Amino acid sequence: MYQIGGVCALFFVGPATDTWGRKWGMQIGAWIIIIGAVINGTTALNGSLAQLKVGRFVLGFGVSIISAAGPIYVVETAHPAFRGIITAYCNCFWFTGSILASGAIRGTITMQGNASWTIPVYLQMLFPGLIVVFAWFIPESPRWLYVNHKRDKAVAVLTKYHGYGNRESAWVKLQLEEYESYLNMSVNHELNCYNHSY
16 A cells, blocks of 8 residues: 555656745655554544555555655755765665654564564654755755746745855856756747647
8 A cells, every 4th residue: 555655646747846836745655654644543433444555555655745746856955975875875875764663663572462573663754854844944946946936935945055145146146047048948948749749
């Protein structure tokens, strides 16, 4: 059910991250994971196999969205000088999370009753919960802002975080040129598709 939920979410990943932004994509995915964990955890009250399956589906759905929005955000927001290293860390922390999850299960395996499995289930809310809280304090992806006609905000983010307050920084200019080139390529592609359709 977890994998089925992940596959079904593929149709919603693009709209969640492209329509409302990378921050909202992470928020949406995080909230869905939290809801899925609650659904799974509360099966301890009624022993419902159907509810457990629904919870796993919802978890998989949320993980697909957040695991797309998060790396996109990192790549688009990280300073170009450190982008490769930061992106590599992002990918490595997936396995760090797996180790922590395994540790949580190992730590509760000897507990009596439902606590042995409900604690690891509820711990799935920890990191999505941190994302829900702290996503409000991070800037939106400057690339997403620029492409979605919020260019002044994009320039402000780039100036603050990549130009260290200098609007004329080479790093700021380089990325603005990249964004503009992308937009020109998109417009040309759409025009070509439009012309070929006639």
